[in-house]
Amino acid sequence: MNRLSMQSQTMHSVVLRSCAMRCKAVIAVLLVLFPLALYAEGGRTPLRVENGIVTSASRIASEVGVDVLKNGGNAIDATVATAFALAVTWPTAGNIGGGGFLVYHGEDGHATTFDFREKAPLAATEQMYVGMDGESNNMQHRGFLSVGVPGTVAGMYQAHQKYGKLPWAELVDPAVQLARDGIPITYALYSGFDRNQSFWDQFPSSAAVFRKADGSSYEIGDTWQQPDLARTLERIRDEGRDGFYKGENAKMLADFMAENGGLITEEDLAKYEAVEREPIRGTYRGYDIVSMPPPSSGGVAIVEMLNILEGYDLAAMGHNSADYLHVLTESMRRAFADRAEFLGDPDFNPDMPLTRLTSKEHAASLRASIDMEQASESDESAYAGIYESEETTHFSVVDAEGNMVSLTYTLENSYGSRIVAEGGGYLLNNEMGDFNPVPGVTNRFGQIGTDPNLVAPQKRMLSSMSPTIVAKDGKPVLAIGSPGGRTIINTTMQVILNMIDHDMNVAEAVEAGRIHHQWLPDVTSMEAMRFSPDTLRIYEAKGHETRVRGTQGHAMGIYHDAESGLYHGAADSRAGDGAAVGY
Structure with missing residues (x-):
């Protein structure tokens, strides 16, 4: 990204144009001989198409999306x-029973976002997860009380109504066929x-x-067939958002919740609306950063961190x-300290200092407090990060016109609550766990109790999902995001950073540690x-405590x-089943 857009040597440009012509010629021949979509699984060499x-966590789902592009869709x-x-092929996080965020950036320079984060039911209360001992009873993470009002169907429908091109039914029908045929x-x-x-044993519907x-x-x-899910998707295909939030599905879900001590009612479902919001915007070394605003904390935090890091010569430091x-x-x-103190649902927190948090001035003051030789100390009496499961999924899309979408959505835990809606065939989320469970209680284990993200009826819980698009001169150049x-x-x-500061291609940037x-x-x-080991010794000598983990995230990127x-x-x-597919 940096290499290709920032260097301007004449010879380099000539070589690039020559290579581009050869690449286009090769691709043209391949498409004649092999009319199916091209795809590439994970590795350090990106898929290159015209x-x-x-690119998603499921090759089958990526193929479905590319078929839509080939048929004239945007x-x-x-x-x-x-x-x-x-929702059919990646049930660990793909969903119609969860929620998430979508960032869109058109080739014409227009950018917007869609917030389809879940909401707390009307019957939810601030104290509902406080146990007899004053501590969290952990019911925000498990069982029927953990389920928030789903937003995915409403979000997809709203985005399509505003910017879609092909008929809605054509877009949902492939999922119907996958669920029915297996x-x-x-x-x-x-x-x-x-x-x-063990969870399937707890819930007969699952x-x-x-x-x-x-x-x-x-x-x-x-072969795995999902006939109940196919019927639910048929209702969504034929009736739009009302096929999920009203009528047969709404009654089935509300009855199922009532029978099992859950809170979601038909009124909750009928009231749910996705929201189109202005993006969080920032700049970094001449690029525009366009990301998700609250109730996602991702856009604010990314812009804040990039602003701090812009004051360092990261390339000279060397990658990692x-x-x-x-x-x-x-x-x-x-x-993350600012995230915990200030951010939550904007509809309940209208005075969040977003302009200040994303300003270069705020970043400069934070940068001045960093000692290059010594780690700072985190104070548990201040703020901490809330618990969030890592089982989310992200995918990125670009069409022939250059319009880009970055979308992250989730059920929260892997398979969400692990509860399948009786008769509906879809998994329900456990997103209520993203609220602060005990008012006023913040501890060193990562629980926080600050006001902006306490439980309230119809409130959206804070999220870390960070679908992001990087633009240059008003045109989108990178769509990126990850679960985790x-x-x-x-x-x-x-x-x-890997692309702008360290001159990596998108595949190298995604694969790096x-x-x-x-x-x-x-x-x-x-x-x-x-x-x-040498790097870790020097890093730890500065006072950092470390722990080794397995993999972090499944980034999906398009450049x-x-x-x-x-x-x-x-x-x-x-991502084991992931693939980038194009044509």
């Missing part, structure tokens, strides 16, 4: 089709089903979906050197086998190489 790309159309397909059980699906066997009719487990290579990791950590520490709970913010930010710090607990998590006219797509190899 017309459009979808980026929003492909997004809708991909999102519904993921999909093959991959290793990723098999292992996910297997890890959750066992009916995730086990065979005779009660046995699905095996790799089996000890000094580089130090300034990343200190930036993360400060942004609180790590999402830092994963997305590091991919952007990542770290995460979130203010409290005061520890830096580092992906295993990604950092040298528009304006010089060659090609789109580059990358699916993170950390």
Whole structure:
């Protein structure tokens, strides 16, 4: 990204144009010989195509989105089709029973966002998760009281009504067919089903979906059919948003909740609306950052961290050197403290200081407090990061016109609450766990009790989901995002740095090792086998406590190489079924 857009040597441009002509010629021949979509799974070489790309956690879903592009659909159309397909093919996080955020940036310079985050039911109360001992009873994470009012269907419908091109039914129908006809059980699906066997035992409606009719487990290579989900998707296909929020589905879901002590009613569903919001905007080394506003904390935190880091020569420090990791950590520490203190649902917190938090002046004052030789200390009497599951999913889309979408949505935990709506065939979220559970209680383990994110009826819970688009001269050049709970913010930010400061292509940027710090607990998590022992020794000598973790996130990115006219797509190899598909 930086290499291709910032250098201007004549010879370099000539070589690029020559390569572009050869690439286009090769692609043209391939498309004649092999008319199917091209795709690439995770690796350090991006998929390069001429017309459009979808990159997601499921190759099948990516193919559905690309088919829409090939049939004349735009980026929003492909997004809708991909999102519904993921509800069938990637049940760990793809959904119609959850919610999320969409960032759109047109080639014409127009950018907007859609907030379809879940809401607390009308019967929710601030004290509903406070136990007899004054501590959290943990019911915000499990069971029927953990379920927020779903937003995905409303979000997809609103985005389509505003910017879609093809008929709604054409976009939902592929998901109907996948659910009805069945999909093959991959290793990723098999292992996910297997890890959750104890939950299927708790909920008969879930066992009916995730086990065979005779009660046995699905095996790799089996065909998995979801007839109840197919019928729900048919209602959505034929009736639009009302097929989910009113009528048969609304009554089934409300009755199921009432029978099991849940709070969601038909009134909750009828009242739910997605919201189109102005993006959070910032700049970094000549690029425009366009990201999600609250109730996502991602856009504010990313812009705040990039503003701090803009004052350092990161390229000279070297990628993932000890000094580089130090300034990343200190930036993360400060942004997450601000996140916890100030951010929440804007409809309930109209006075959030977003302009100040995303200003260069605020970043300069924070940067001045960073000691290059010594780690700061996080104070548990101040603020911490809330609990968020890492089981989210992200996908990115670009169409032939250059319009881009970055979308992240989730059920919260892997498979959400693990509760399948009786008769509906879809998993329900456990997003109520993203509220602050006990008013006024903040501790070193990561629980916070600050006011902006306390439970209230119809309130949207704070999120770390960070769908982001980077633009140059008013045109989108990079769509990026990731799952990963609180790590999402830092994963997305590091991919952007990898491209702008470290001259990586989008696939290299997605594959590179990542770290995460979130203010409290005061520890830096580092992906295993990604950092040298020498680097870790120098980093820890500055006072940082570290822990080794497995993988962090599944970033999905698309880059528009304006010089060659090609789109580059990358699916993170950390996602087992993921693929970038294009044509």
